């Protein structure tokens with residue numbers, strides 16, 4: 001009896017251990033994969049004081065658990081694809097409707113996501129009561145002020161950055177687009193007025209000008225630069241420029257994009273990639289180039305000191321605007337129609353990971369007139385130079401923050417010929433090797 005029982009027990013435990021092994025082998029990678037993606041892109045971005053976001057459409061947010069779960073797991077920033085636009089928020093002259101927008105704003109707030117407000121003043125998605133109405137210039141200005149003030153007051157404290165004016169450029173010789181209600185009724189000054197109304201409505205919000213094809217050094221970008229430079233010079237409250245970047249998989253980051261980012265930085269403006277999607281031909285063969293474009297655009301923004309965020313224009317290919325607007329193109333985002341991560345997702349994750357894990361390296365140091373300059377690689381705008389084991393007040397070079405750090409006044413003061421030991425600590429804690437400066 002006893003042996004029979006033992007046999008049965010042995011057989012049972014053998015079976016049990018076999019099943020456990022099988023499960024670990026089968027589900028292990030999935031669990032690990034879930035564990036790996038449990039962190040999501042946002043956890044990497046947060047280590048870098050960086051924001052990776054997505055445009056949210058209200059219908060899938062309401063109806064699809066996978067949509068919500070993907071947003072919660074992967075992104076620390078968000079923007080409404082349509083729910084914050086004039087036609088959605090202000091459907092009648094005396095009526096505002098915040099229902100859909102509040103759903104997105106509350107979701108973002110509950111999930112610790114920085115929220116971008118898109119967009120207050122645009123020539124598109126205006127309701128008929130505006131475009132068909134007859135307004136004097138003064139009435140149009142009052143209408144714009146009322147819209148901006150009401151909307152920004154409603155979202156005060158919930159919106160991180162606003163696209164105050166969107167796509168005002170024509171892109172040809174005449175800088176400003178003239179087929180705009182706002183241009184036609186108010187004149188070119190509508191842009192300055194919009195920013196002034198916005199600052200008055202929410203002094204804490206970051207105020208952006210947002211446009212497409214504004215990332216290189218071409219004509220349209222020149223018009224955008226001239227616009228924001230003139231606004232800054234007039235004292236207009238503007239804080240940043242958004243590059244939409246609705247691009248295809250032939251796009252290549254080059255030196256012009258850095259030049260453009262730097263000239264905006266020199267105006268004291270921050271930069272965000274605000275609507276990134278990388279469309280590919282939907283001819284049945286997945287793009288082999290899309291991942292590299294996502295990786296390079298993210299790396300570009302992660303290594304430009306004034307670039308704050310990369311916002312994707314959607315979550316999944318299932319709900320992208322691209323196929324309807326670019327026939328024959330699609331698959332532009334990083335999750336496929338079944339919410340599976342695509343190679344572009346891994347490329348984005350690697351870009352974020354690399355931007356975090358590369359330790360700082362000191363290659364040279366020079367000391368003159370009481371100022372110590374440290375050059376090297378993988379520095380960060382928040383890196384700290386240590387001298388003989390003491391952290392110093394460190395400034396990253398505005399133009400070359402990842403390669404040049406300066407200490408204006410060493411503490412304690414060091415004699416010009418004194419040998420000192422230097423090392424650099426990055427915000428992610430990574431340390432350089434000690435550099436002996438003699």
Ligand code: G3I
Nearest residue numbers: 081082118119124125166167212244246275313320321325
């Ligand atoms: O809300 C109506 C709905 O009531 C109606 O039944 C339906 C019938 O077509 O249309 C719905 O409106 C659509 C709207 O999206 C909301 O879904 C419009 O037709 C459609 O044209 C509109 O497209 C949006 C487009 O802006 C409008 O220009 C896209 O979803 C949106 O992704 C796109 O986003 C813009 C940015 O705001 C600015 N930068 C360019 C970017 C891509 O165009």
